[in-house]
Amino acid sequence: xxxxxxxxxxxxxxxxxxxxxxxxxxxxxxxxxxxxxxxxxxxxxxxxxxxxxxxxxxxxxxxxxxxxxxxxxxxxxxxxxxxxxxxxxxxxxxxxxxxxxxxxxxxxxxxxxxxxxxxxxxxxxxxxxxxxxxxxxxxxxxxxxxxxxxxxxxxxxxx
Numbered sequence: 356x357x358x359x360x361x362x363x364x365x366x367x368x369x370x371x372x373x374x375x376x377x378x379x380x381x382x383x384x385x386x387x388x389x390x391x392x393x394x395x396x397x398x399x400x401x402x403x404x405x406x407x408x409x410x411x412x413x414x415x416x417x418x419x420x421x422x423x424x425x426x427x428x429x430x431x432x433x434x435x436x437x438x439x440x441x442x443x444x445x446x447x448x449x450x451x452x453x454x455x456x457x458x459x460x461x462x463x464x465x466x467x468x469x470x471x472x473x474x475x476x477x478x479x480x481x482x483x484x485x486x487x488x489x490x491x492x493x494x495x496x497x498x499x500x501x502x503x504x505x506x507x508x509x510x511x512x513x514x
């Protein structure tokens with residue numbers, strides 16, 4: 356597969372991710388929150404705070420998708436190993452860490468309010484574990500990309 360073709364496929368994945376985030380944020384999460392508030396009236400006061408936390412958690416994902424879009428553009432230009440991509444991967448790592456911490460704090464908050472369903476707890480725990488994995492993977496890729504960019508710069512200077 357050529358660089359430009361790979362870049363196009365990766366960008367299609369990012370577009371699917373953006374569409375998924377938009378659908379979840381605009382349609383699915385508000386409907387689930389509304390249904391939960393109707394099913395459990397004593398927890399109805401949590402509808403808007405939980406939606407706000409959900410939307411806050413979606414922001415790092417959307418920003419990470421934007422940085423991924425830029426990285427995939429560099430791949431299409433056959434400039435995969437550049438310092439800018441290493442910086443973008445480091446930013447993605449930080450965003451994943453922030454999202455993971457927000458998820459864990461949400462678990463603690465819902466536990467303190469005695470409003471955490473066991474199924475929701477397991478799902479949020481899974482999201483936190485995946486976020487931690489993405490944090491580690493993006494940090495490692497950032498480090499390796501930076502080392503490759505430095506090596507590439509040194510080779511470009513060699514005659």
